[in-house]
Amino acid sequence: MFVLSQERMYPIVFPMNDLDLLYEQIEKAKTIGIFGHNLPDGDCYGSQIGLKEAILGKFSNKNVFALGTGMPQFYSFISKMDNEVDIxxxxxxxxxxxxxxxxRVESKLINNCKGYIKxxxxxxxxxxxxxxxxxYVDENRIACTEIIYDFLIKYGFPINKKCCSALYLGLVTDSGRFxxxxxxxxxxxxxxxxxxxxxxxxxxxxxxxHESKEMKAFKAYMKSKAKLSGDVTYLIINEQEYKSFDLPYEEASELVNAIAGVYPCHSYVYFIESPDGSYRVELRSNKLYPVIKVAQQMGGGGHQFAAGITLRKxxxxxxxxxxxxxKLQVYTK
Structure with missing residues (x-):
């Protein structure tokens, strides 16, 4: 078993042949749950469904569950998530x-497993x-579905239409349409x-x-309210504001890129109030400033140039x- 040292501050990227250990864990398990993060996006949902379909295609005798909320708009086209009460x-x-x-896992059933891989x-x-x-972690990959695709090919998993649709969804969304x-x-x-x-x-x-008229109106409102501080565009949205456009938090919180081009700057920050009064904070950079440093300083995480924080109320x-x-931009120029 590999154990992550608490002192290590950079990712271990196992060589492809060390994926054997993950494959062995999947091969011997009879019941498997596939879990993603809170507020799942296309890469999270696509990774869950894609991996589930592939495992069932190779091991038809296993019980495999994709757990969490997923992306409901894709339920009819790709697949629904599994019902947790059945477990x-x-x-x-x-x-x-x-x-x-x-x-950081969405489903509470994550605490009801005998072992884990990632x-x-x-x-x-x-x-x-x-x-x-x-x-297996590779922070240089644009999407988790890209990693999973390579894993499936390496070990000869079948890739049916549901699987490839789910994996493509993750690829296209996390890459921002490439x-x-x-x-x-x-x-x-x-x-x-x-x-x-x-x-x-x-x-x-x-x-x-696809954008509803409410979504389009809210994005226009976001752009009109965004402010500039130094070389950073930022926007603060409270719960009452997005509710006035009949948008749920789950949709309104994903719109950080709506303010990307409002001002000619290289970084932007989106603060949005969650139903519990805390604020989700999305950090982005379009000029290779490693915003992950700010996120980690303030208890968050993510990717080098796209990261997040939660501010308690x-x-x-x-x-x-x-x-x-x-300050990050000053230090890295």
């Missing part, structure tokens, strides 16, 4: 995908969020292979990026976040 006994194996540690592309866990189980930093030649090779196997990119994009220090983002 009565502890699962032999919990597989984390697109999530860094157990405490596939991920987020930066290494800070102290208190270690993952002392076998895992334009974000980290999109590579291999990313396009994987996308091409998935399309050849049956993924429908037009249909997937149509579902994923008793410590809503918005100015401090913006100040640190501006």
């Amino acid at each position: 009565k006994e502890p699962l032999d194996l919990g597989i984390l995908v697109d999530v860094s540690c157990l405490k 596939f991920d592309h987020h930066c290494i866990n800070k102290k208190g969020e270690e993952f002392p189980y076998p895992y 334009v974000y930093h980290g999109t590579s030649k291999h990313t396009f090779e994987v996308a091409s292979s998935l399309i050849k196997k049956g993924a429908d990119p037009v249909r997937i994009l149509d579902i994923c990026y 008793d410590n809503l220090n918005f100015k401090e976040v913006v100040l640190r983002m501006n």
Whole structure:
């Protein structure tokens, strides 16, 4: 078993042949739960469904569950998530995908597993969020589904239409339709292979990026309210504001990129109030400033250039976040 040292501040990236350990864990488990993070996005949901379909295709005698809320708009086109009430006994194996540690998993059933493994592309866990189980992490991958695709190919898993559609969804969303930093030649090779196997990119994009009139109006409101501080665009949205547009928190909280081009600057921050009074904070950079440093300083995590923080309602220090983002740019220029 591999154990993550608490002192290690950078990710271990196991060579591909060490994936044997993860495959062995999947092979011997009879019941498997596949878990993702809170507020699942396309890469999280796509990784869960894609891996589930592949495991069932290779091991038809196993019981495999994709657990959490997923992305309801894709239920009819790709697959629904599994009902947690159907699981009565502890699962032999919990597989984390697109999530860094157990405490960030959405489903509470994560605590009802006999063992764990992980596939991920987020930066290494800070102290208190270690993952002392076998895992494969490569923070240079644009999407977790890209890692899972390579794993499936390496070990001869069948990739049916549901699987390739789910994996393509993760690839196209986490890459920002193949334009974000980290999109590579291999990313396009994987996308091409998935399309050849049956993924429908037009249909997937149509579902994923469909916007209601309420969404369009809210994004226009966001742009009108965004402010500039130094070289950082920022926006603070409270619960009453997004509710006035009839948008749920789950949708409104995903719109950080709406303020990306409001001002000619290189970083942007989106503060949005959650129903419990805390604020979700999304940090982004479009000029290679490693915003992960600010996130980790303030108890968050994520990727080098796209990270997040949670501000408790008793410590809503918005100015401090913006100040640190501006200082980050000074130090890294």
